[in-house]
Every structure is written in structure tokens, then in C-alpha cells.
Amino acid sequence: MSVLENITSEYAIALEAKHGAHNYHPLPVVLSKGEGVFVWDVEGKKYYDFLSAYSAVNQGHCHPKIVGAMTRQAKTLSLTSRAFYNDVLGTYEKYATETFHFDKLLPMNTGAEAVETALKICRKWAYEKKGIAENAAQIIVCENNFHGRTTTIISFSNDPVARKNFGPYTDGFLKIEYDSLQALEETLKSNKNIAGFLVEPIQGEAGVYVPSEGYLSGAKTLCEKYNVLFIADEVQTGIARTGRLLATCGNCSCTDKHCSGTPEVKPDILILGKALSGGAYPVSAVLANDQIMDVIRPGNHGSTFGGNPIAAAVGIAALEVVKDEKLAENAYVLGELFRDALNKFIPTCDLVKSVRGKGLLNAILINDTEESSTAWDICMALKENGLLAKPTHGNIIRFAPPLVMTEEELMDCVSIIIRTLTEFKR
Numbered sequence: 348m349s350v351l352e353n354i355t356s357e358y359a360i361a362l363e364a365k366h367g368a369h370n371y372h373p374l375p376v377v378l379s380k381g382e383g384v385f386v387w388d389v390e391g392k393k394y395y396d397f398l399s400a401y402s403a404v405n406q407g408h409c410h411p412k413i414v415g416a417m418t419r420q421a422k423t424l425s426l427t428s429r430a431f432y433n434d435v436l437g438t439y440e441k442y443a444t445e446t447f448h449f450d451k452l453l454p455m456n457t458g459a460e461a462v463e464t465a466l467k468i469c470r471k472w473a474y475e476k477k478g479i480a481e482n483a484a485q486i487i488v489c490e491n492n493f494h495g496r497t498t499t500i501i502s503f504s505n506d507p508v509a510r511k512n513f514g515p516y517t518d519g520f521l522k523i524e525y526d527s528l529q530a531l532e533e534t535l536k537s538n539k540n541i542a543g544f545l546v547e548p549i550q551g552e553a554g555v556y557v558p559s560e561g562y563l564s565g566a567k568t569l570c571e572k573y574n575v576l577f578i579a580d581e582v583q584t585g586i587a588r589t590g591r592l593l594a595t596c597g598n599c600s601c602t603d604k605h606c607s608g609t610p611e612v613k614p615d616i617l618i619l620g621k622a623l624s625g626g627a628y629p630v631s632a633v634l635a636n637d638q639i640m641d642v643i644r645p646g647n648h649g650s651t652f653g654g655n656p657i658a659a660a661v662g663i664a665a666l667e668v669v670k671d672e673k674l675a676e677n678a679y680v681l682g683e684l685f686r687d688a689l690n691k692f693i694p695t696c697d698l699v700k701s702v703r704g705k706g707l708l709n710a711i712l713i714n715d716t717e718e719s720s721t722a723w724d725i726c727m728a729l730k731e732n733g734l735l736a737k738p739t740h741g742n743i744i745r746f747a748p749p750l751v752m753t754e755e756e757l758m759d760c761v762s763i764i765i766r767t768l769t770e771f772k773r
Contacts, residue, residue: 356389374737376730381408384749384756386735395760397729397736397748402551402583402708404626406668407751413625416664417657426655439659443632446666447593447617451640453633454654458582458620459495461631464648465545465616466499468635469576470519471642473542477574484542487534487575489525493552494545494580525550526558528565535573543576543616544569548594551583554743555703555710563595563612570615576639579614582631583708586622587669587750590679590706593617615639625665630658674750678706681757685709685746688761698725698768709746710739717741721773728771734763 356377376394380387384407386396399405406413420435427433440452453468455461466486473484488494488503501509502516510516521538523530525546535541548563550556570577584594595612616639620631629652652658669675686709689702698721700712715721722738729736739745748760 354389359389374726374730374735376735383407383409384752393733394730395734395748395756395763397734397746397760399747399749400626401621402586402588402747403621403624405586405588405622405674405750406625406665406672407749408626410625410627410664410668410751412668413627413661413664416660417627420657420660424656426652426657428651429649429654433654433656433659435656435659435663436654439654439662442663443666444634446670447619447634448613449617449634450636451634453635453640453643453648454658455620455631455633455650456629456652456658457495458618458631459497459500460650460653461582461618461620461633462494462500462545462580463497464633465578465580465618466543467648468616468633468639468643469543469545469578471647472576472639473540475642476638477542479540479542483540485519485521485538485540486542486578487521487523487531487544489546489550490522491525491550491553491556492545492547493550494547494582525553525556526562528562528569531566532569535569535575541573541575543578545578545580547580548584549589549705549708551708551745552739554712554740555708555745557703557705567612567614576615577612578616578618579612580618582618582620585617585619586665587675587678588622588706588708588747590675590682592669592675594705622669623662623665624658625661625668627665628657628661630662630665632662669750672751675706677752678750681752681754682706682709684754684757685761688758689764692765692768696768698771704746707746707748707750707752710743711746713742713744715742715773724773725767725771728767729763732763732767734760734767 359377377389378386379389384395385393387393443452453464455464470484473479474481490505494500496509499517501513503520504510521534523534567577579595581593595614617634624630686702693699698714700714702711713722717740722742722744726736726738736744736746
């Protein structure tokens with residue numbers, strides 16, 4: 348008999364509490380099935396997924412094309428390591444680099460691995476191409492960033508929960524205010540050892556902070572002026588989430604009317620993950636042109652699983668679904684509807700201060716302190732009403748459904764959110 352038969356939510360939660368490390372604080376719902384925009388718990392209750400595994404499931408749960416590609420490849424050849432070539436990786440690299448208009452792709456598995464990879468590439472470029480003295484390179488990052496939780500990455504985090512008691516920390520990073528071109532230029536001007544500027548086009552984990560119009564293009568211009576690499580972490584914002592193929596807007600896949608007036612910003616180094624996997628299998632990547640990527644040579648960097656045949660097959664299918672089903676366009680249209688509906692409701696509700704976001708990456712700011720439980724309690728109420736979301740930073744609730752959602756489904760979700768907020772008692 349399978350050990351998973353007849354499991355209850357209460358028993359599953361108790362098992363994790365006893366046998367698993369307590370490194371997460373999940374909403375108390377135990378999911379056992381997913382399809383499209385829906386998930387079901389072990390008791391059979393159906394929910395709208397309004398988090399999409401932090402934007403890893405942009406193409407919807409168990410998309411048949413992605414699952415089909417994964418299972419076919421798994422039955423043929425799953426792993427070779429990079430000690431040998433495989434017959435899928437090159438095809439994937441060609442498709443992805445042509446999609447995003449870069450020369451080269453370095454395949455990895457997780458978002459944090461991809462960020463670490465980009466940092467290494469940037470530093471090596473600084474020493475070999477820019478001429479910075481070895482071990483002197485600095486990389487500019489933004490306050491309230493979230494790029495992962497590896498030792499190097501938390502070294503430039505200002506989140507005490509992610510950082511405290513994990514030192515000593517890695518040197519070589521300078522933190523500046525997000526969405527401030529003045530802070531960026533002052534730092535670039537005062538330090539000749541800057542190798543790169545690492546930035547999220549929208550700070551997702553910090554509460555879906557969208558920068559001012561012109562910030563990204565201005566930052567790219569400054570990087571060019573001071574011969575510094577512009578590194579875009581699009582692990583969460585990329586692959587159509589914000590209504591464009593990339594939040595940086597370079598090579599966007601949506602129609603002209605959706606992008607009119609928005610300048611293109613092409614990163615020097617692009618970091619992708621999450622939805623590159625379609626939620627099916629860990630896939631991440633770093634993309635750059637030859638003059639940057641050619642600093643990486645055999646033995647400099649690698650991963651046993653990075654670029655494995657299953658990941659390559661999944662990556663191709665995931666990108667094809669985004670293109671074929673016009674998910675960037677759908678995210679743009681539905682995002683406009685979502686924010687418009689909530690902006691009409693918010694003046695009637697003293698519980699919510701504002702809604703912000705782009706495409707289908709949005710958040711509402713709850714009228715309470717970060718230390719309060721109000722946002723968590725609202726998410727618990729949403730769960731009871733059939734919609735799953737999660738707070739971030741205490742008083743912010745992030746809303747990010749799969750991009751395959753229809754307008755009818757979205758408006759049903761809006762109704763659930765408005766009803767829940769209206770009925771909520773502190």
C-alpha cells in the first residue's frame with residue numbers, strides 16, 4: 348500500500364512539522380492536484396491558485412504540452428552530466444537565445460544558482476575585459492532586494508530573517524536605494540571598481556514595488572556611460588508575468604499598443620528561472636552576448652544537472668506555450684482589468700490602502716502595520732472562500748495567478764477578493 352494513500356490535511360501538516368526543517372510558514376492547506384488555474388486539497392476542495400508558485404506556474408498547473416515534453420524525455424534520456432553532449436541542450440539553447448536575442452545561454456537549475464552564475468560572469472568580465480584589479484570588483488545592488496538565499500546573496504540582503512546568524516558574509520557589494528537614478532550615478536561616479544548593477548525590474552518579494560517610468564532605461568544608460576554591466580534578475584518577472592515577455596521590455600512579445608511609449612531596455616546579463624520550467628522541473632538560465640559570456644571557459648562554472656535533457660525539453664515547451672497561447676498579451680489585458688476593478692473598490696474599504704503591479708503581478712497594501720496578522724488573516728479568509736494567496740512583508744498580499752486564466756475566471760476571483768475584504772472583521 349502506498350504511504351500516501353488516505354492522507355488527511357491534518358496528518359500531512361503534522362508529518363512535515365515532525366520530520367521536516369521548519370524553513371517555511373505555509374498557509375495551512377495541503378494540495379494534491381493541480382490543473383490550469385486550479386488546485387485541489389487532499390479533501391477535494393477546489394481553489395483558485397493566486398500565487399502560481401511565486402510565478403513558476405505561469406503556464407498553469409500540469410500544462411499537457413510541458414508535462415508531455417518532460418515525460419517523453421524522461422523515458423528516453425534524463426541525465427548525462429556535461430561530461431558528454433546530449434541531443435536536446437543545443438536545440439534549447441538556440442531556441443531560448445533566439446527568443447530573447449542573446450548570443451549565449453548558460454543553463455542552471457534554480458533561480459539562486461542563476462543569480463550566483465551571473466555574479467561570477469560579471470566579476471570575471473570585470474577582471475578580464477574592463478581591467479579592474481583582481482578581487483577588487485564591486486557590484487551594486489538595491490535595498491530590499493530578493494535574489495535568493497545562498498550565502499553570497501544574503502550577504503547583500505537587508506532582510507534580518509534571511510540574514511541573521513548566517514555570517515560571515517561575502518564582500519564586494521554596494522547597496523543603494525531602489526528606484527533612484529541619483530543614488531546609482533553617485534555610486535558609479537565615486538567608485539572606479541564597479542563591475543555591474545544587479546536589479547529586479549519589479550521588486551516582487553519586497554511587495555511588488557514597481558519603479559518609476561524611465562528608471563530601468565535610465566539605469567541602463569548610466570551603466571553604459573560608466574562601462575558597467577546591467578544585470579536584470581527576471582526570475583520572477585520574466586516569461587510574460589508582467590504583460591511583456593520580459594519586464595525590462597526588451598524584445599517584448601506583446602502588441603504595439605501594449606508597449607507604446609515604453610522604452611526597450613536590453614540587459615547585458617539576463618537571469619531567468621521559475622516559469623522557464625513551466626512549474627514542472629527546475630530550469631534556470633543566464634543569457635549574455637559573446638563579449639561577456641566568452642569569459643567562461645571549461646572548469647570555470649558548472650552543474651551536474653544544469654542543461655540536462657529533461658530541463659532542456661521542458662524549457663523549450665515552456666517558452667513555446669508562452670508564445671503560442673499569447674500569455675504576455677493575456678497577462679497585460681487581465682492585469683488592467685484586475686487593477687481597475689480593485690481601484691474602484693478600494694475607496695469603499697478602509698482595509699486596503701492601494702493596489703499596484705504590472706500585468707498579473709500585483710499586490711494590495713493592507714491598512715495595518717507589518718507586525719500585524721491582518722494580511723495573514725485575510726489570506727486565511729480568502730482560502731475559506733476558495734482562493735489561495737500569501738502575504739509578504741506582513742501587510743502586503745501578493746496576487747499572481749497563472750497566465751492561462753480567462754477573463755471570466757479573473758472576474759470571479761475579483762468577486763471573491765472583494766467579498767472577502769468586505770466581510771472581513773479584524
